Amino acid sequence: MLSGDASSMKLIFAALILTFSAQSFAQSLGETTRSIRARGMGGVLVPFVSDADALFVNPAALKRAAAIDIKLIDLMAGANKTLVDSLDDLQNIDANDPSTFNQFYGKKLWAQGVGKAAISLPLISGGYLYDTEVTAELHNPAFPQFETYFRSDQAIYLGTAFSLGPSTYFGMSVKRVSRQGGSTQELSISDIADSSSLSDIGDRFANKGQGYGADLAILHEIPLPILKPTLTLVWQDVGNTAFKKTEGDDAPVHIEQNLVFGAGVGMDLPGLDWVIGVEGRRLLNPEIEIGKKLHVGTEISLPLIDLRAGYNQGYLSYGVGVNFLIFHLDAVSYTEETGLYPGQDGDSRYMASLSIDLSFDANFKFTDNNGKRRKLKQRR
Numbered sequence: 001m002l003s004g005d006a007s008s009m010k011l012i013f014a015a016l017i018l019t020f021s022a023q024s025f026a027q028s029l030g031e032t033t034r035s036i037r038a039r040g041m042g043g044v045l046v047p048f049v050s051d052a053d054a055l056f057v058n059p060a061a062l063k064r065a066a067a068i069d070i071k072l073i074d075l076m077a078g079a080n081k082t083l084v085d086s087l088d089d090l091q092n093i094d095a096n097d098p099s100t101f102n103q104f105y106g107k108k109l110w111a112q113g114v115g116k117a118a119i120s121l122p123l124i125s126g127g128y129l130y131d132t133e134v135t136a137e138l139h140n141p142a143f144p145q146f147e148t149y150f151r152s153d154q155a156i157y158l159g160t161a162f163s164l165g166p167s168t169y170f171g172m173s174v175k176r177v178s179r180q181g182g183s184t185q186e187l188s189i190s191d192i193a194d195s196s197s198l199s200d201i202g203d204r205f206a207n208k209g210q211g212y213g214a215d216l217a218i219l220h221e222i223p224l225p226i227l228k229p230t231l232t233l234v235w236q237d238v239g240n241t242a243f244k245k246t247e248g249d250d251a252p253v254h255i256e257q258n259l260v261f262g263a264g265v266g267m268d269l270p271g272l273d274w275v276i277g278v279e280g281r282r283l284l285n286p287e288i289e290i291g292k293k294l295h296v297g298t299e300i301s302l303p304l305i306d307l308r309a310g311y312n313q314g315y316l317s318y319g320v321g322v323n324f325l326i327f328h329l330d331a332v333s334y335t336e337e338t339g340l341y342p343g344q345d346g347d348s349r350y351m352a353s354l355s356i357d358l359s360f361d362a363n364f365k366f367t368d369n370n371g372k373r374r375k376l377k378q379r380r
Helices: 006-022 036-040 059-064 081-085 098-104 189-193 198-202
Strands: 068-080 108-120 125-139 145-165 168-188 208-221 230-236 244-247 258-269 272-280 294-302 305-312 315-324 327-337 346-360
Touching: 036 294, 036 305, 036 315, 036 327, 036 346, 059 145, 059 168, 059 208, 059 230, 068 081, 081 108, 081 346, 108 346, 305 327
Parallel strands: none
Antiparallel strands: 068 108, 068 346, 108 125, 125 145, 145 168, 168 208, 208 230, 208 244, 230 258, 258 272, 272 294, 294 305, 305 315, 315 327, 327 346
């Protein structure tokens, strides 16, 4: 219990911002849950994904996965630069002295945690996703309040893909999404100080709902001996994914549909894979600035290490991955535009992930891609 104890207040506040996203371990879901590989390449993913992760972002690409591809676990955690730079300030918070919050006014603190698991088989694929995101900004010095956004999603996916021709694939996935929050509320300092546990804070975001959605995708590989061009169109959350209220006063806000076009080329050389691609998102939303829709990225995959760079909504991104057998460690530094147009309000963010992936060919032989992350394509 807090019992007015300042040290307990520090713990609750830090936990709200830093670890709320891990309370279970762990928008369109295909957006914020993109892999760190994608974020390192400026957000580009749909032309290149070729493993079980395709279930979450481009179901047509399931046809390019190994005969049996298992994402045993994929754990991601991230925070923005503002939060990382404020860690020392968090230690100086005094619940009885609002002046100790002064350094947080006008600072937007962001954190996200994601957990994924999936299996891709020749006829059907399935997966589970847990994604939690929190943003908090302190304002109103006369009556200090945290403008707090909280969203926690759990989703179960089922998907399949099949060939329309020698190098054209169609895929679809259906999903059941359970969401808590997805809205912004004002939390006062006393709201946090009077909480005896993290669940007390979570109860302030009482709106919960459940919804069903679908993703459709088509992917075409141009049969050239080099560069291997790929074109793909993905329609995520077709017709919007609406929620039916299960708890609270209102149902969470629906997930907007998202039309994504991606194109990329690549080379598969001995000891080296290279890809470069472009992706446009939110193509059904003319009110969004075109610069916020544009993503460009590249990756060089060497034995044991992957190097990535990209251009995300007008900002550079960088990523690196280390691969050892079935284990993959990835990290990224990127900037997300939170304003209306590129260059207005960029939010610098860092993320890291640990994943364990298993792949088997049609003869149930384990494949490790010679220490590289993944081949450009692995047709079934």
